[in-house]
Amino acid sequence: MGRELExxxxxxxxxxxxxxxxxxxxxxxxMETAYYxxxxxxxxxxxxxxxxxxxxxxxxxxxxxxxxxxxxxxxxTRAPSLAxxxxxxxxxxxxxxxxxxxxxxxxARFTRLSRMLPIxxxxxxxxxxxxxxxxxxxxxPLLELELELKExxxxxxxxxxxxxxxxxxxSGEPQxxxxxxxxxx
Numbered sequence: 001m002g003r004e005l006e007x008x009x010x011x012x013x014x015x016x017x018x019x020x021x022x023x024x025x026x027x028x029x030x031m032e033t034a035y036y037x038x039x040x041x042x043x044x045x046x047x048x049x050x051x052x053x054x055x056x057x058x059x060x061x062x063x064x065x066x067x068x069x070x071x072x073x074x075x076x077t078r079a080p081s082l083a084x085x086x087x088x089x090x091x092x093x094x095x096x097x098x099x100x101x102x103x104x105x106x107x108a109r110f111t112r113l114s115r116m117l118p119i120x121x122x123x124x125x126x127x128x129x130x131x132x133x134x135x136x137x138x139x140x141p142l143l144e145l146e147l148e149l150k151e152x153x154x155x156x157x158x159x160x161x162x163x164x165x166x167x168x169x170x171s172g173e174p175q176x177x178x179x180x181x182x183x184x185x
Contacts, residue, residue: 001093004064005071006148007161009170016128016143019168023126026113030056031131033108035178036082038101049178050097052082061085063094071154106181107134110142119160122152133177135184142180144173 011019020026033053037043043050049064059080065073075094079085083099090096110131116123127146132139147164149157164170 002074002076003067003071004074004148005154005157006146007157007165008173008176009145009147009165010173011128011143011145011170013143015168015170016130016145019126019128019145020113023115023117024113026115026128029112029114030054031108031110031112031129033177034104035106035108035181036102037105037182038097039103041105043097044182048095048097049176050102051178052085059085061089063089063096065095069154106136106178106184108132108142108177108181109134116150117147117160119152120156122156123150124148124152124157124160125150129177133181133184135181138184140180140184142177144177145170 031053033051036050047066052059052061058078060076061079061082062074062076067073075089075092077085077088077092079088086096086099108131110129112127112129114125114127117126125148127148129142129144129146131142133142147157147161
């Protein structure tokens with residue numbers, strides 16, 4: 001299991017342009033994500049997120065679970081289908097839900113511009129995501145920034161995120177893409 005610690009921020013077009021100009025060059029990844037749950041939303045109730053994402057056409061299945069410190073446990077595997085991904089995640093020790101009854105409940109389609117940034121005693125990934133969140137009939141625009149710890153102490157990322165947000169006038173985004181997409185009809 002990996003551990004995910006990230007800070008998310010809402011962006012305006014102007015903020016995205018300023019960050020792009022200051023922090024580029026970036027790697028570009030096309031993302032198409034489907035989020036799954038049971039009809040009674042058992043995974044959501046347990047604060048778990050299950051997704052299958054195509055990253056530049058490569059299928060990756062991910063399960064995220066809450067950890068006591070506020071970060072998330074993250075299991076991830078390349079797999080051609082959700083069922084094969086769940087089997088591989090189970091072999092990794094992930095608390096995998098039964099595949100029977102899982103259904104796609106929402107989705108996202110976006111382009112991610114990313115790069116690694118040095119932080120004190122480590123490094124973080126900066127990701128600018130631009131696209132749409134999708135319910136079954138509705139869509140909403142997506143424009144956000146993520147700073148994710150890749151190496152180093154939690155406190156270093158927290159301090160870096162505060163400084164970065166102050167420099168660009170960013171507001172925190174407390175909800176995940178899944179949470180926002182799942183509210184769409």
